[in-house]
Amino acid sequence: MEAQYFKKLWWNIILATLSFSVIPLFVLGVVIYQQFSFSYTAKITDNLKTLVENRCSAVDLFFEERLSQLISLANTHTLERLADEDYLNKVFNIIQTRSKSFLDLGVIDQEGNHLAYVGPYYNILKDVNYKNEDWFGAVMSTGTYISDVFMGFRKIPHFIIAVMVREKNRVWILRATIDSDILENLVRAAQLGKKGDAFIINRENILQTAPRFSGKLLEHPNTPNFAAATGTQVEELPIEGVDNLFATSVIKNKKWVLVVREDPKEQLTPLLRARFLAGLIGLGGVLLIVIGAVFTTRSMMKELMEMERKKAVSDEISIQSSKLAALGKMAAGIAHEINNPLAVIGEKAGWLKDLLAMEDISHSPHFQEFADAVHKIEYHIVRAKTVTHRLLGFARRMEPVAEKVNVNAVMDEAIDFLENEARYRSIDIQTDYIPNLPLTLSDPAQLQQVFLNILNNAIDAIGKDGEILIKTKYIAKNNEIAVTIHDNGPGIPKEMLDKIFDPFFTTKEVGKGTGLGLSISYGIVEKLGGRIMVASEEGQGTTFTIYLPIRD
């Protein structure tokens, strides 16, 4: 029950300590991580937004430049001039020296006929009529046009920038082709890290540039459909169960959508590392707290148990002494009540004796009988007196006192108490006292209790047939008295030897011993300023030695 109580207390202390230290640690960690995560994510989103807007502007700028180049060219020349292929070639070469953006250049009349062409596909394209092409209709109606990427007659992905020119009563078109590689180069700058991707889709969600991972040119990408996007957006969407960060922005000139795709894991690596580190430190902290709590609690419990034990012993001593005090009072009462009639009997017997001596009774035939009877009465009065006086002595001793004590005499009294018991069990009690043992200031009753406890144990240990040897010595060096009580019983096993003074330790059957005799004795001797030692060898017997200081 006691162990259970301590176990429960142990758990209570541990749990309280842990919750009061771990919970704040945990909350601190979570809050800091949340804050860090929040600001870091915000930063990444911002970066991504800037990147995608940046790329869009670059593409837009590219389109603007090409468009204005074409518009300038078309509006500063007459159709005749540009229809001259030699001249057109010259102009094309000048443009190409500054930038290789254009793949070819062509002049087309309002009927869709290719009037002049400069570029690598001369043979395929020179005689083509564009009248039925989509872009032709579009440029005729809007004036300028940028196409989606398509294969066209040449079967190579490209797109067109065309400008319509009204010249007096006729209309013609200056058309340039741009390799989609150029667009891809512009977009590729946004393909970050190992898993980042960037591509352009048109309003039909068809890829205008070749992405790294997300599909093939002129097909649908394997990402969600962003074709309807407006403005700039960053969102996190799953693809096949894996989260991806998508940033989208619209290219103004074409209403295309630039999509930048990121692996959040790659972007968030520092955040994940922070999380891991925070977790590790937190775990370490918890571990330290647990170890600390366990150690502190253990030492606390040890202290507590020690206190509990000491309390048990002192409680037991006080119970014992109050019991004995009550017993003493009773003994004194009985002794007193018996002493008075005993005194009367004594006096009467004495009077009879006096009379026997005075009168002439000596000649009576029964004189000897009278004398014997009176003598016997006196003898037994003395005997009864011894008992009552001993009872009174016992009663007196129950009160704690400090008086000059002859340890030999105290021991003799203790032996007196146990002599009968020893005789029944044929145990021989031998004494070897040093004569003239110095007196010491002590409590004879308590001392006697110690002797009684040890002698009792010795008798119990022997059981039947044995010997107890009691010696007293004076040790001048330490100015102390040593009392050794040796029995030739079975001895105490080594592993029990250091436990025998512990409270509630007993080798006797349940109910026979309280396990307190020796611990009380230990407490008493300690209180009297002495110490008590035990030596034992299995099969050889046990020797208790009590050292008492000599005090005046």
Added chain:
Amino acid sequence: MDKFRVLVVDDELDFLETIVKRLKTRKIDVTGVDSGVKALSLLNDQDFDVVILDVKMPGLDGIDTLREMKKKKPLVEVIMLTGHASVESGIQGMQLGAFDYVMKPVALDELLEKMRQAYERKLISEGKA
């Protein structure tokens, strides 16, 4: 040794009667009374050398009687007699000037010896006085 005068005070009449008889047969001038009050009034009229005083008596007990006696006759020697082993009353008695403290039952020879010692002391104190 001179004959000396003894007063025995004890409420136990059987005891009182017998001890008086026995002391008388030993040629001791002895008087017995059964209460402290009687002892004190007797002490007004008569001189005694030694008083044997029971401690536990109804009415005026041994200790109070002793105190009063010592006021009246400081030189009278008192031997306390009791069936009770109360150390306190013994010590108290001695502090109040009793000569000794004897526990009942006591052998008459022993008591006689104590009485003689008490008488000797009285003689010595009187000699000094």
